[in-house]
Amino acid sequence: MLLSALQAGWLSSLLSRTGSTAWSLPALKTRDKGTISKTQQIITHLRKQKYNADYDLSATQGADTLAFVSLLEEKLLPVLIHTFWVDAKNYVEHTRKWYAETVPFPLNFFLPNCMHKRHVERLQLLWGDGYMEDEEKLEKELYRDARECLTLLSQRLGSQKFFFGDSPASLDALVFSRLAPLLKAKLPNGKLQQHLKSLQNLCNYCTSILSLYFPWDGGDPPAGAPRPVGAEGGEAEEEPHKRRNQLLSVVVGLAAMLAYAFLSGIVSIQRGSAGPAARQPIAMEEEEEEEEE
Amino acid sequence: MEVRMKGRPGEPGLARQQLCVCGEQLSAQASAAEPWPENAELYQQLKEEQILLSDNASSLAVQAFLQMCNLPIRVVCRANAEYMSPSGKVPFIHVGNQVVSELGPIVQFVKAKGHSLSDGLDEVQKAEMKAYMELVNNMLLTAELYLQWCDDVTVEEITHPRYGSPYPWPLNRILSYQKQWEVRRKMKAIGWAGKTLDQVLEDVDQCCQALSQRLGTQPYFFNKHPTELDALVFGHLFTILTTQLITDALSEKVKNYSNLTAFCRRIEQQYFEGQDKDGSAAVAARSAKRSLLR
């Protein structure tokens, strides 16, 4: 049971990350090409796994799962994208910074920007072209919808431990994967975050899932998820800082190799990418989880 | 020129716009208190030759909702309804001097006027209702759009001729392709572009299954009283059931769930038949039904 939930949490974290990478340039694949192909297998795997995780649910609960997943996708996800990628202050001070620090050298200059553009385009398609002009309206309607969505989740959760009683299900994994980054990221412009923090039971819910399923007692991976380190978070801590320096040197070396590979034209993008993904410790992937959207 | 003289590089007629905004807010507050007028109108595309499955479904959902609230509405068909709508989406209602489009905002607008179907629900039920409404929008509506604009046979045989029907050549082709391109880009953005028709039908089935589960043997989704969720589900399922498409695959999926079809029939009988004779919503429902018989 626990295993299945853990897996679900894991998988959804991976899933959500694919969500973020899938719209980015193929260049991103250089970083975790291995992961992507694996994730795609996992997504199909997830379908089966999901039913395992939802093994205990009644048919009605299964229906509810589907409904709430839709609610998240329709109301929360676009606004999350907006919060992390389109809101200028957040993007510049948090998301881009984080990506610039994590992504290897030649890419960190344009990759965040490319992703930013993709996200803007996506939102434009969803909300129509006029939304960028009318900031006030956006604030009013879409953020209101998103806040309402959070409130609805909070109401649905009530005082329960998980959405369907005492045992976790795939819905929990999904909700967690959406909420944790919002809760833990240090956003300069955190209107939605404020609202989430005011919903005590959702916060507790996230923290309890973090401590239950992401304790990373091995110590080796610096537990990105339980102590989600944003860009600033990392600096506060001695150990991750050191770790990042190590990472950085590896990254610089890889970047040089990559650049050479590109220039000589021998190595294709995918080929060059396998390296970093393989070498990067798991921390990388965990950190990413809170970055998605 | 006059603006520049005043040394104001801002908008022309800035002052006037602000006035208008103030005016609108005032009138919004005022009209919130106003009762529902007799001459409220709902705009949609031409019923017989133009309107598409998804728009018809959304329109029927709003009509059903207003019927459930017992608010009179006159359906007006305009070829340019889509462009008249402030959000570019059909249907929209014109009440007093307010224009509101789509079911969500209409529900809120009606609520501001003191009519609500979901007041009797507790918090959890409200959350579930919202979630299920999003399920319908996310799955059924998107599936309808997919079928209309991404299934090549349907596009060629039904969508393009209908969508372009009010326009002369070559505008009919241009506008149809423009719209098709726009919808396909949207599909791409939400990850539906890569799906096959079978996968989409599978999604519809999943959605219907969830709805059917949720409905169970109750008359409405939340016990004895209809809510906006009932209106929305009715709008979509009834339209799917009664619209003649290239294949019956979509309606077959719905027909598998007998409680859903019964639900549609029940709402149709209760709110669209035996109403006033000129009830245009009833006419809409009936005309939709005719197309089923054809």
Next chain:
Amino acid sequence: MGTVHARSLEPLPMGGPDFGALGEEAELVEVEPEAKQEILENKDVVVQHVHFDGLGRTKDDIIMYEVADVFKAKNLIDVMRKSHEAREKLLHLGIFRQVEVLIDTCQGDDALPNGLDVIFEVTELRRLTGSYNTMVGNNEGSMVLGLKFPNLFGRAEKVTFQFSYGTKETSYGLSFFKPQPGNFERNFSANLYKVTGQFPWSSLRETDRGISTELNFPVWKTNHTLKWEGVWRELGCLARTASFSVREESGHSLKSSLSHAMVIDSRNSSILPRRGALLKINQELAGYTGGDVSFLKEDFEFQLNKQLIWDSVFSASLWGGMLVPIGDKPSSIADRFYLGGPTSVRGFSMYSIGPQSEGDYLGGEAYWAGGLHLYTPLPFRPGRGGFGDLFRTHFFLNAGNLCNLDYGEGPRAHLQRLAEYIRWSYGAGIVLRLGNIARLELNYCFPMGVQSGDRICDGVQFGAGIRFL
């Protein structure tokens, strides 16, 4: 050997790189004091050859038409005059940067004693010229790129392309122009364009994409234009606050129309004329060649100028127009007439007369407007003969009306409606001529006959316009 340089007889109105110098050299005829000169001046001469130096892609036949008259010259003065005319015509074609004329005595075996050669030294325009502008309008800025291919196929054809990239909208225009060889005024042009207009007085945004073909030809003293135009028009609301009447007009339409315009213009200047008259008649028939917009539109413009004592000018103008929808469909907001503004019925805001809905002006199907002006030089005439001549003071009396017609009522009722509720205004102000294209006006106006719904501009009103009442 006597050589005669005849560069120019009088300064040309057209702009060019060497015209500044030309003014001083006007009437310059260098005559070398030789015995033969006497003979040439008195005797009849024969133009034997016309040479062209510097021709590249220009085809011979088109040049031939322009210089044919030179051969007809019978004496030296005639040769010089005809050469000068030919030079003007050549420059008018818009394919040469520079044209110089050299007249020489004929040389060679077949040279007659009184034979002359006329040599045109021309510099062709480059194959491609470009321009770049930035424009700042109200609420938006744009960058305009222009490309011009003069003399594309060697017969004075011209292709121009303009692309404007704005902060809000992009628009473009591609046009092809071909004159009839030997008759530049008869020409054909085809256009392809996209333009976007924002009309805040109607809360309306209009995007037009269209193609048009045009035939221009002079008949006696008149100029005629025949035109076919196919436009895909997209109307939308400028703001969410737009009135419902404007909202109802939103959407797409396709207009295909045939139009004919006739112009007689005997004025000496189009912006601040002293004498002469202008008559413009325009008629447009839409719907018979396709599209879903059908109407017949007629309008005219008449202006008469009369010079009085002390350099003052009296001017009277009258405009009128009528739009008759054909079929059941009512006329579109984009086709109707608008009235009011600083260069039409003064004292009223831009296009803010007549039918309106919640502050958005909807235009009318019939209108008339008239104006009486007295233009005088500036008091005490500062800057006379120079900068001061760009200015005029004027006193004006304007009147006009705009309304919709009910076609069941008959013509008498129409006239009656147009005669009711006449808006009029009077006042005085200063007019500034901007080049030969537009004018600026700063007026003090007293609007009268104001009807409810009209937006007035009581007192000082400032504006620019190409067309003025």
